[in-house]
Amino acid sequence: MKDITNIVVLTGAGISAESGLATFRGPGGLWEGHRVEDVCTPEALARDAALVHRFYDARRAALGGVVPNAAHDALARLDRDWPGELLIVTQNVDDLHERAGARRMLHMHGELNSALCAACDARRPWTGSLPPGTSCDGCGAPALRPDIVFFGEMPYQMDTIDRALATCDLFVSIGTSGAVYPAAGFVQTARYHGAATLELNLEPSAGSGWFGETRLGPASELVPAWVD
Numbered sequence: 574m575k576d577i578t579n580i581v582v583l584t585g586a587g588i589s590a591e592s593g594l595a596t597f598r599g600p601g602g603l604w605e606g607h608r609v610e611d612v613c614t615p616e617a618l619a620r621d622a623a624l625v626h627r628f629y630d631a632r633r634a635a636l637g638g639v640v641p642n643a644a645h646d647a648l649a650r651l652d653r654d655w656p657g658e659l660l661i662v663t664q665n666v667d668d669l670h671e672r673a674g675a676r677r678m679l680h681m682h683g684e685l686n687s688a689l690c691a692a693c694d695a696r697r698p699w700t701g702s703l704p705p706g707t708s709c710d711g712c713g714a715p716a717l718r719p720d721i722v723f724f725g726e727m728p729y730q731m732d733t734i735d736r737a738l739a740t741c742d743l744f745v746s747i748g749t750s751g752a753v754y755p756a757a758g759f760v761q762t763a764r765y766h767g768a769a770t771l772e773l774n775l776e777p778s779a780g781s782g783w784f785g786e787t788r789l790g791p792a793s794e795l796v797p798a799w800v801d
């Protein structure tokens with residue numbers, strides 16, 4: 574990749590689809606018969622914590638039955654071999670990037686394998702079964718919840734992401750519909766700062782027009798072809 578030193582890669586549910594994890598907005602992409610936008614909120618958690626816990630318990634259990642695919646593997650190779658700056662920002666709450674071996678990455682929408690204390694914001698590994706009302710080891714409040722960024726909540730590590738977007742030479746978006754902000758706006762930020770922009774997706778995303786180049790197809794083919 575000529576003249577490219579700093580890269581930011583954004584990934585979404587599409588990169589894990591071929592591992593067997595459902596996407597949000599594709600066919601079958603509804604959350605127990607609801608629009609994810611209607612139920613993935615702090616209000617939904619307050620209204621029916623048991624339902625929200627049950628949903629994420631099932632998602633967490635599903636992780637045990639899936640493995641990284643060729644797209645995760647290719648990004649892990651990029652991470653291992655790329656001599657310049659690299660930041661992989663995933664919107665996904667699964668752990669398939671880590672399991673493939675990626676290290677220079679962050680989870681902007683939280684992690685299934687993590688618990689968050691709603692009272693003191695402490696985060697700790699999700700161990701076994703944590704029902705609604707489990708007490709926080711740190712502050713003692715009965716307030717542990719899934720460590721998931723719901724609509725209306727601030728995604729994690731936005732300062733780090735904004736800095737990387739401002740200094741990258743290439744921004745690559747993989748397997749995301751571009752329906753959810755702030756991630757959907759990263760392409761515009763990267764462009765504003767002069768980066769080249771590339772989209773790898775099954776179909777054009779909502780923000781496809783912002784990308785300098787779009788390649789359409791399954792991530793398991795497009796990502797290795799781009800990396801290698």
Ligand code: BJW
Nearest residue numbers: 585586587596597598664724725748749750753754775792
């Ligand atoms: C393949 C493939 C294959 C399939 N190969 N590709 C009005 C206007 C603008 C913004 C707002 C607004 N009203 C509210 C907002 C803000 C709101 C928002 O964006 N709402 C929209 C619905 C409009 N955003 C927020 O509230 C966020 N917080 C926030 O904004 O804080 C304030 C702030 C201010 C300033 C700066 C920063 C922040 C929080 C958003 C939290 C999102 N949470 C979720 C759930 C979390 C975890 C979970 O349960 O897993 O995150 S929602 C859900 O959507 C999940 C995903 O990470 C996210 C994005 O989905 P993704 O990954 O794009 O999946 P899909 O299914 O949509 O798309 C899959 C794509 O893959 C498709 O394109 C397929 O074609 C493709 N694909 N197979 C390649 N094999």
